[in-house]
Amino acid sequence: MICFTSLVPSCTGCLYQAAAKPNAREVIGVPDITLAHGDGGSLTHRLVAEIFLDLFDNPFLRKQGDAAVILSPAGKLAVTTDSFVVDPIFFPGGDIGKLAVCGTVNDLSVSGAEPYVLTAGFIIEEGLEMHVLKRIAASMARTAREAGVPIVAGDTKVVPHGRGDKVYINTTGIGVVMAAPELDCGRISAGDKVIISGTVGDHGMAVLAARERFGLEGQLASDCAALNRFIQPLLKRFPGIKVMRDPTRGGLATTAKELAAAAKMDFMLYEEQIPVAPSVQGAAELLGLDPLYLACEGRCLAVVEAGQSGSVVSSMRRHPLGRHAQVIGEVEQGNGNVYLKTALGGTKYLDLLSGSQFPRIC
Amino acid sequence: MQQWNKYRDPALGRQLLQKVRVSAQRAADRLGRLPAVMEVCGTHTMALGRTGIRSLLSGQVELKSGPGCPVCVTGYHEIDMMIAFSRLPGVTVATFGDMLRVPGSFSSLEKERSKGAEIIICYSPAEALARAAEQPDRQVVFLGIGFETTVPTIAATILEAAGRGIRNYSVYSTHKLLPPVLRSLLAAPDVAVDGLLLPGHVSAILGRQRLDFVAGEYGVPSVIAGFEMVDMLFALDAILAQMLEGRAKVINGYPRVVPEEGNLRALAVIDEVFQAVDASWRGLGPVRQSGLAFRPVLEQFDAAARFPLEVPPPRIPRGCRCGEVLQGKLSPGLCRLFARSCTPVQPVGPCMVSSEGACAAFYRYERSG
Numbered sequence: 001m002i003c004f005t006s007l008v009p010s011c012t013g014c015l016y017q018a019a020a021k022p023n024a025r026e027v028i029g030v031p032d033i034t035l036a037h038g039d040g041g042s043l044t045h046r047l048v049a050e051i052f053l054d055l056f057d058n059p060f061l062r063k064q065g066d067a068a069v070i071l072s073p074a075g076k077l078a079v080t081t082d083s084f085v086v087d088p089i090f091f092p093g094g095d096i097g098k099l100a101v102c103g104t105v106n107d108l109s110v111s112g113a114e115p116y117v118l119t120a121g122f123i124i125e126e127g128l129e130m131h132v133l134k135r136i137a138a139s140m141a142r143t144a145r146e147a148g149v150p151i152v153a154g155d156t157k158v159v160p161h162g163r164g165d166k167v168y169i170n171t172t173g174i175g176v177v178m179a180a181p182e183l184d185c186g187r188i189s190a191g192d193k194v195i196i197s198g199t200v201g202d203h204g205m206a207v208l209a210a211r212e213r214f215g216l217e218g219q220l221a222s223d224c225a226a227l228n229r230f231i232q233p234l235l236k237r238f239p240g241i242k243v244m245r246d247p248t249r250g251g252l253a254t255t256a257k258e259l260a261a262a263a264k265m266d267f268m269l270y271e272e273q274i275p276v277a278p279s280v281q282g283a284a285e286l287l288g289l290d291p292l293y294l295a296c297e298g299r300c301l302a303v304v305e306a307g308q309s310g311s312v313v314s315s316m317r318r319h320p321l322g323r324h325a326q327v328i329g330e331v332e333q334g335n336g337n338v339y340l341k342t343a344l345g346g347t348k349y350l351d352l353l354s355g356s357q358f359p360r361i362c
Numbered sequence: 363m364q365q366w367n368k369y370r371d372p373a374l375g376r377q378l379l380q381k382v383r384v385s386a387q388r389a390a391d392r393l394g395r396l397p398a399v400m401e402v403c404g405t406h407t408m409a410l411g412r413t414g415i416r417s418l419l420s421g422q423v424e425l426k427s428g429p430g431c432p433v434c435v436t437g438y439h440e441i442d443m444m445i446a447f448s449r450l451p452g453v454t455v456a457t458f459g460d461m462l463r464v465p466g467s468f469s470s471l472e473k474e475r476s477k478g479a480e481i482i483i484c485y486s487p488a489e490a491l492a493r494a495a496e497q498p499d500r501q502v503v504f505l506g507i508g509f510e511t512t513v514p515t516i517a518a519t520i521l522e523a524a525g526r527g528i529r530n531y532s533v534y535s536t537h538k539l540l541p542p543v544l545r546s547l548l549a550a551p552d553v554a555v556d557g558l559l560l561p562g563h564v565s566a567i568l569g570r571q572r573l574d575f576v577a578g579e580y581g582v583p584s585v586i587a588g589f590e591m592v593d594m595l596f597a598l599d600a601i602l603a604q605m606l607e608g609r610a611k612v613i614n615g616y617p618r619v620v621p622e623e624g625n626l627r628a629l630a631v632i633d634e635v636f637q638a639v640d641a642s643w644r645g646l647g648p649v650r651q652s653g654l655a656f657r658p659v660l661e662q663f664d665a666a667a668r669f670p671l672e673v674p675p676p677r678i679p680r681g682c683r684c685g686e687v688l689q690g691k692l693s694p695g696l697c698r699l700f701a702r703s704c705t706p707v708q709p710v711g712p713c714m715v716s717s718e719g720a721c722a723a724f725y726r727y728e729r730s731g
Contacts, residue, residue: 288717
């Protein structure tokens with residue numbers, strides 16, 4: 001059985017059977033998730049059937065086994081996992097469900113893998129409204145469908161009120177690594193160009209503004225998006241793409257630093273070339289935050305052989321997810337440092353942030 | 363071009379940079395040493411690093427950082443008090459985020475939070491007051507840190523609490539005032555400052571006129587500056603020009619924000635709630651009339667009065683030279699602990715952990731990796 005239930009850690013036998021037609025009123029009539037929804041009884045079965053099995057519907061889930069049995073694809077596999085605890089769970093441009101699918105799909109994509117299957121685990125805080133959970137699940141289903149990847153297994157737990165924060169989601173993804181080119185930091189060499197597929201800091205700024213209810217009007221929205229269908233054609237067409245990353249937590253600067261350190265090369269980035277949306281720039285200014293360190297959830301950073309970099313950027317720009325793609329820097333011999341050439345012509349050393357950014361006091 | 367964009371115009375910036383370099387050279391020839399300009403605002407400290415100006419002028423202008431970081435100038439005793447508040451049962455401490463990781467004698471607010479203390483981060487004191495109104499069974503203590511820029515909004519929340527009868531809100535005032543500390547710095551016998559970059563936001567409250575004494579009484583050419591690259595370069599250029607002409611005036615280089623007479627309404631609100639008292643600054647010691655205490659009529663909102671606390675005498679970590687850094691007497695890179703045992707992740711003193719601290723600015727922008 002696919003075990004969507006069980007508050008008891010060592011549940012040995014799931015009693016879930018192919019249910020008789022669920023009594024809609026029994027679930028929908030209950031407005032909130034209670035601990036009973038996690039105890040393996042009828043409420044659990046209906047929760048799973050009404051929401052997850054219904055919305056994520058696919059042949060694997062319909063089998064309702066304890067595990068999904070999938071065909072083993074040829075070649076190498078990529079596996080990744082991520083947990084999502086974002087607050088607030090709904091924000092302009094997305095929600096925790098959409099994020100949970102995109103985050104894992106993107107980790108696979110930037111590793112050169114085509115997403116094959118996903119799993120989704122939920123830890124729900126007692127008291128979460130049913131319609132909220134349904135909305136999140138629907139968002140995940142839609143995002144997964146658009147990305148062309150099924151959610152084949154999952155789990156649900158309910159924790160007492162105060163022991164969670166509305167809902168936490170974990171997704172694990174398995175992908176099939178494309179034969180060539182192999183994406184690897186070791187391929188990075190001096191002279192390569194650094195490319196970003198779009199504006200930076202959108203997600204971080206949107207979530208912060210939504211969470212803190214700043215009252216900043218207008219155009220802050222997360223860039224949350226599944227990148228697999230954007231990235232795959234690029235990888236097929238351009239063998240000169242050496243490595244990719246998605247700049248999530250810590251933003252562009254942190255991701256660049258991680259790449260530079262892994263490759264033991266220096267990156268020189270050009271401040272004036274880095275695309276930042278005016279709304280993000282304005283909000284960041286107001287608060288004394290740095291967009292280079294704010295998360296993106298629908299962008300990829302790529303290190304590309306110089307000769308192909310122009311074509312990669314043109315190709316990216318032809319796709320809706322890459323309209324503001326830009327070469328933002330280049331690789332030099334070095335030790336793993338990242339430098340930023342400022343608009344004034346000075347050069348600044350960029351480091352990993354220690355601790356979260358806090359807005360200035362005065 | 364949008365309003366703030368022209369203050370970031372790289373072409374204009376490069377032109378001004380060149381002008382500053384030429385003037386700096388002439389000033390250096392005349393003085394026989396590098397001209398020294400001090401800023402007294404944490405936001406300037408960071409902005410000079412962020413824009414690259416400090417490193418572009420290194421070897422030509424000595425840019426010194428003074429006591430402009432409100433968190434950094436807060437003494438150990440005050441920090442220990444803040445931590446003690448967080449340990450009181452039923453108390454929610456509300457603070458600007460910057461205070462969270464500042465080390466006290468024995469702990470920090472961040473450590474207390476991880477042990478279960480209720481500490482919330484606010485972008486504005488209004489959030490703390492709202493929290494108090496929403497949770498009448500908790501006492502909300504807001505940590506009042508900052509210079510004249512933050513005091514008016516904090517004072518406003520106190521007046522609002524008084525008006526609405528909110529009895530579970532109080533403020534711990536460790537506020538510091540800028541003009542008295544400027545006097546103290548400029549009167550010191552070993553001061554080596556040829557010009558002052560004055561803080562744009564504090565000046566927005568005080569007004570240019572209230573800072574005239576810097577030039578009038580101490581003969582130091584000064585410019586009130588904004589925080590964009592063009593703002594700061596313009597200010598440096600204007601300071602050097604005055605030096606070369608042998609003049610000393612306080613120029614308003616940020617007229618789009620700073621009025622001549624200040625924000626009278628804000629000043630009135632401050633005056634209604636607080637009165638100036640002597641206060642102790644980390645590194646500088648006692649500075650007359652440089653702190654703010656509650657006026658007796660509003661003392662009920664003074665957290666120190668509401669919760670009388672005893673804290674043990676402060677313990678100052680060995681080797682910490684924040685005090686000298688704050689007076690502009692020691693460049694952060696020259697402190698023996700800098701980037702060794704004192705880093706943003708494991709700070710020994712506040713200058714390294716505050717987002718406006720000189721050591722943090724140096725660590726972030728001026729190291730070569």
